[in-house]
Amino acid sequence: MNAIGIVELNSVARGFAAADAMLKAASVGLHAAKPVCPGKYAILVYGGVAEVQASVHAGTDAGGEFVVDQLVIARVHKDVWPAITGTLTPPEINALGIIETYSIASTVQAADAAVKAAAVDLIEVRLALGLAGKAFTTLTGEVGAVRAAVEAGAQSASSSGMLVEKVVIPAPAKGLTVLSL
Numbered sequence: 001m002n003a004i005g006i007v008e009l010n011s012v013a014r015g016f017a018a019a020d021a022m023l024k025a026a027s028v029g030l031h032a033a034k035p036v037c038p039g040k041y042a043i044l045v046y047g048g049v050a051e052v053q054a055s056v057h058a059g060t061d062a063g064g065e066f067v068v069d070q071l072v073i074a075r076v077h078k079d080v081w082p083a084i085t086g087t088l089t090p091p092e093i094n095a096l097g098i099i100e101t102y103s104i105a106s107t108v109q110a111a112d113a114a115v116k117a118a119a120v121d122l123i124e125v126r127l128a129l130g131l132a133g134k135a136f137t138t139l140t141g142e143v144g145a146v147r148a149a150v151e152a153g154a155q156s157a158s159s160s161g162m163l164v165e166k167v168v169i170p171a172p173a174k175g176l177t178v179l180s181l
Contacts, residue, residue: 002047002048002049002052002074002075002076003046003047003048003049003051003052003053003072003073003074003075003076004031004044004045004046004052004072004073004076004080004081004108005022005028005044005045005046005052005053005055005056005059005070005071005072005073006042006043006044006045006056006069006070006071006104006105006108007022007042007043007056007059007060007063007067007070007105008040008041008042008043008067008068008069008070008103008104008105009040009041009042009063009066009067009068010039010040010041010066010068011039011041011063011066012035012039012040012041014041014062014063014064014066015033015035015040015041015042015043015063015066016033016041017062017063018041018043018058018059018060018062018063018066018067019033019041019043019059020062021058021059021061021062022043022045022055022056022058022059022062023045023055024058025054025055025057025058025059026047026050026051026052026054026055026058027047027051028045028046028047028051028052028055029045029046029047030043030044030045031044031045031046031084031085032044036104036127036128036129036133037128037129037131037132037133038132038133040068040128040133042104042127042128043059044084044104046081049072049074049075052072052074053072056070056071056072068103069103069104069105069106069160069162070105071105071106071108071109073108073109073112076112077112077115077116079115079121079122080108080111080112080115080122080125082122083111083122083123083124083125083137084108084125084127086124088122088123088124090123091121091123091140092140093123093140093172094140094141094142094143094146095140095141095142095143095145095146095147095168095169095170095171095172096123096138096139096140096146096168096169096172096176097114097120097138097139097140097141097146097147097149097150097153097166097167097168097169098136098137098138098150098165098166098167098168098169099111099114099136099137099150099153099154099157099163099166100134100135100136100163100164100165100166101134101135101136101157101162101163101164102133102134102162102163102164103128103133103134103135103162104127104128104135106135106156106157106160106162106163107125107126107127107135107136107137107157108125108127108135109156109157110137110153110154110156110157110163111125111137111139111153112156113152113153113155113156114137114139114149114150114152114153114156115139115149116152117148117149117151117152117153118141118144118145118146118148118149118152119141119142119145120139120140120141120145120146120149121139121140121141122137122138122139123137123138123139123140124137124138125137126138134164137153143168143170146168147168150166150167150168151166153166154166
């Protein structure tokens with residue numbers, strides 16, 4: 001997989017129409033097209049860069065004024081997709097970094113920026129389920145690397161006005177649950 005694309009809407013009905021347009025516009029793989037909290041609809045696709053770009057463009061056109069956020073990440077970091085799909089083997093937790101955003105797309109973009117900026121391991125990219133439409137990513141590594149990665153990811157989310165909060169915990173308490181239920 002070379003690229004991932006996301007279109008996030010604040011209308012479930014328009015979300016279905018956008019998903020249909022995205023799948024008809026280009027030959028992409030569909031990871032998810034579903035309602036998420038609170039009454040939003042998210043479409044995640046993957047594939048070649050040109051195909052994902054065409055698909056996301058078609059989705060944003062079909063979504064119109066209901067589009068909350070969208071993105072295409074070409075050359076996405078190899079750990080981002082497994083962190084989204086929950087197939088990443090959880091690493092040993094050292095320092096813990098958290099980046100929380102108001103949209104799914106901004107969290108995925110922040111996770112990609114963070115893991116490309118420093119030698120850290122993604123733990124999870126959680127996408128708006130049970131979070132009132134917000135999303136977050138968690139990562140771990142040496143304290144300095146986690147600080148640099150969180151700063152890079154937070155800057156990415158801040159540039160679009162979607163950052164809620166960023167936190168670095170240098171030595172998390174034993175037993176702190178870092179994976180979402």
